[in-house]
Amino acid sequence: MSRSKNDLPDPLILAAAGAGIALLVTGAALWQRRRHRESRGQEETIATDAPHWTLDKTSSRALFGKSVLINRPRPELYAAWTPERFPEFMENVVAVDDLGDDVSQWTIKAPAGREVTLVNRITERVEDTSIYWQSTPASDIANSGEVRFTDAPAGRGTYVSLILAYDPPAGKVGRLAAKLLQREPEVQARRDLHRFKQLMETGEVTTNASPSARGAESPAEPHI
Amino acid sequence: MRAVTWQGRHKISVETVPDPEIVNPRDAIIRVTSTAICGSDLHLYDGYIPGMRAGDIVGHEFMGEVIETGAASTLKRGQRVVIPFTISCGQCFFCEKQQYSACDNSNPSETRDASELMMGHAMGGAFGYAHLTGGYAGGQAEYVRIPYSDVGPVVIPDDLADDDVLFLSDILPTGWQAAVNADIEPGDTVAVWGCGPVGLFTIQSALLLGAGRVIAIDHFPTRLALAKKYGAEILDYTKVDVREALAEMTGGIGPDACIDCVGMESHGFTVDNILDQVKVKLLASTERIHALRQAILACRKGGRLSIPGVYGGFADKFPLGQLMEKGLTVKSGQTHVQRYSGELLDMIQGGKFDTVSLISHHASLEDAAEMYRHWHDEQDLYTKIVLKPGLKKGDISARQELQHA
Numbered sequence: 001m002s003r004s005k006n007d008l009p010d011p012l013i014l015a016a017a018g019a020g021i022a023l024l025v026t027g028a029a030l031w032q033r034r035r036h037r038e039s040r041g042q043e044e045t046i047a048t049d050a051p052h053w054t055l056d057k058t059s060s061r062a063l064f065g066k067s068v069l070i071n072r073p074r075p076e077l078y079a080a081w082t083p084e085r086f087p088e089f090m091e092n093v094v095a096v097d098d099l100g101d102d103v104s105q106w107t108i109k110a111p112a113g114r115e116v117t118l119v120n121r122i123t124e125r126v127e128d129t130s131i132y133w134q135s136t137p138a139s140d141i142a143n144s145g146e147v148r149f150t151d152a153p154a155g156r157g158t159y160v161s162l163i164l165a166y167d168p169p170a171g172k173v174g175r176l177a178a179k180l181l182q183r184e185p186e187v188q189a190r191r192d193l194h195r196f197k198q199l200m201e202t203g204e205v206t207t208n209a210s211p212s213a214r215g216a217e218s219p220a221e222p223h224i
Numbered sequence: 225m226r227a228v229t230w231q232g233r234h235k236i237s238v239e240t241v242p243d244p245e246i247v248n249p250r251d252a253i254i255r256v257t258s259t260a261i262c263g264s265d266l267h268l269y270d271g272y273i274p275g276m277r278a279g280d281i282v283g284h285e286f287m288g289e290v291i292e293t294g295a296a297s298t299l300k301r302g303q304r305v306v307i308p309f310t311i312s313c314g315q316c317f318f319c320e321k322q323q324y325s326a327c328d329n330s331n332p333s334e335t336r337d338a339s340e341l342m343m344g345h346a347m348g349g350a351f352g353y354a355h356l357t358g359g360y361a362g363g364q365a366e367y368v369r370i371p372y373s374d375v376g377p378v379v380i381p382d383d384l385a386d387d388d389v390l391f392l393s394d395i396l397p398t399g400w401q402a403a404v405n406a407d408i409e410p411g412d413t414v415a416v417w418g419c420g421p422v423g424l425f426t427i428q429s430a431l432l433l434g435a436g437r438v439i440a441i442d443h444f445p446t447r448l449a450l451a452k453k454y455g456a457e458i459l460d461y462t463k464v465d466v467r468e469a470l471a472e473m474t475g476g477i478g479p480d481a482c483i484d485c486v487g488m489e490s491h492g493f494t495v496d497n498i499l500d501q502v503k504v505k506l507l508a509s510t511e512r513i514h515a516l517r518q519a520i521l522a523c524r525k526g527g528r529l530s531i532p533g534v535y536g537g538f539a540d541k542f543p544l545g546q547l548m549e550k551g552l553t554v555k556s557g558q559t560h561v562q563r564y565s566g567e568l569l570d571m572i573q574g575g576k577f578d579t580v581s582l583i584s585h586h587a588s589l590e591d592a593a594e595m596y597r598h599w600h601d602e603q604d605l606y607t608k609i610v611l612k613p614g615l616k617k618g619d620i621s622a623r624q625e626l627q628h629a
Contacts, residue, residue, distance in 0.1 A: 187337060194333045197329065202372070204248040204296075206313075206332045207248060208332050208358050209247045210244055210281070212229070213229040213231075219244050219369075220247055
């Protein structure tokens with residue numbers, strides 16, 4: 001059964017009702033935001049157990065941290081985290097040269113067969129616990145970071161946390177570096193951290209190198 | 225070497241590809257003597273697994289002879305070995321807890337991201353099953369590289385034939401774990417959905433673990449006949465209301481444990497296809513989710529639900545309330561093959577399992593494309609196919625000796 005025209009609400013009343021609802025919603029949102037801000041101020045003294053680099057952030061990170069559980073003792077992992085061993089498990093790192101005075105020069109693979117150079121200084125070491133570094137002005141990309149070693153509970157080994165911050169690169173290598181780092185910096189660090197875990201737990205870096213019927217692939221090289 | 229490759233939906237071809245090489249110290253290379261086609265290979269065949277790439281070598285049930293070893297391998301040339309389909313390092317937190325299929329190292333850094341995104345955590349590695357489980361070449365080939373060869377391979381005594389032990393690679397331990405996960409108490413009634421090879425080993429395992437009776441559910445006559453041969457009572461779901469029959473067979477209370485050996489049997493999807501795939505899975509798997517739902521509704525209050533059947537994503541209309549209100553215990557997971565290898569080999573030697581009579585066909589590796597077609601289209605006649613690289617093309621033997629029930 002169809003409704004007669006008189007049953008329909010007046011369009012003007014509809015519009016007014018719509019505007020009223022929109023106003024109410026906006027008002028409520030603003031009020032809630034202010035309330036949220038105020039309550040946050042009061043809660044500043046309340047502690048949280050979440051790592052600081054995970055707070056108040058969306059998942060898209062320029063500063064990021066990643067932790068993995070590695071089933072080895074803390075001192076062993078701390079001792080293994082040395083620049084000389086980085087090329088063993090850091091995929092993009094071609095070489096790390098010791099320049100002395102805790103400064104090392106990193107040669108990193110970049111797209112199109114080019115290379116980027118990082119010059120980093122280790123600023124602090126806490127035995128068996130953490131290593132901090134900071135780039136020097138000579139570095140193509142300004143960066144700083146920390147790797148932290150914490151005992152995992154119940155004899156499970158060690159939590160290894162990598163925290164890395166970098167400035168969006170500019171200058172002559174800016175474009176290249178941006179392409180390199182902004183592509184997927186978190187993914188790269190996460191993968192390297194997992195390779196470190198593989199190396200320390202199994203003695204080798206895991207590879208799926210195996211044959212296929214795809215002509216371009218070598219049975220001795222990993223593939224996606 | 226020659227290898228069975230996936231080229232696309234319903235396109236399997238045998239190609240000449242490079243031989244595998246030793247890459248890491250713990251690696252070994254084996255020359256394959258027997259390799260089976262698994263039910264889950266059908267999902268690759270049907271194109272439900274978009275993590276596959278044209279040219280991938282398939283197969284994850286295989287055994288063979290060690291021909292080359294890396295510096296840290298504990299295997300010796302000439303040894304006969306069965307290879308677990310799960311690749312496990314033996315040294316991570318999960319492997320030390322004997323949760324081998326959850327190995328945290330075997331899925332390489334390059335491939336683990338996609339499965340981490342999909343599942344919440346990266347799955348362990350597996351042979352010949354798409355790139356979400358590591359992108360390793362499979363065992364339907366003349367030669368295979370075996371990572372962590374000091375942990376996984378099961379060395380086989382010479383007096384045991386390939387057919388006796390081949391299924392230690394997957395379906396025997398999978399059926400065994402399914403029954404172990406059902407926490408069977410002496411005299412229990414156990415219902416098993418699905419009488420494919422995994423279901424058939426689940427039936428045998430449940431009886432060995434003390435079940436008073438096993439009730440098996442399927443509709444293929446040959447598979448139901450095998451279930452009966454292995455000691456189960458059988459229900460053809462096209463002929464009875466399964467829930468009513470189970471209730472009436474148990475005085476109204478239902479089976480003490482229900483085991484879903486049907487599953488979705490797909491291991492996941494690629495990142496870019498997740499949304500599409502979820503939709504596809506839901507549409508494609510209504511019947512199979514129905515089996516799981518039926519198992520939950522049929523199970524007795526306070527009973528156990530074991531799910532060896534593989535699911536890939538989100539289930540629609542999952543009876544969560546029924547699960548909770550009836551207080552069911554659920555156990556599930558890919559098989560921790562390495563955990564059970566030793567005891568199952570002993571049990572095979574002790575004559576506890578019939579591992580041979582479910583094999584319906586032997587064929588050469590060269591006949592793989594045809595065998596996949598049969599496996600897909602004629603599930604009643606083809607209950608298990610074993611490929612042997614040593615056989616000549618066309619050398620196919622059927623060993624169906626069953627009298628249909």
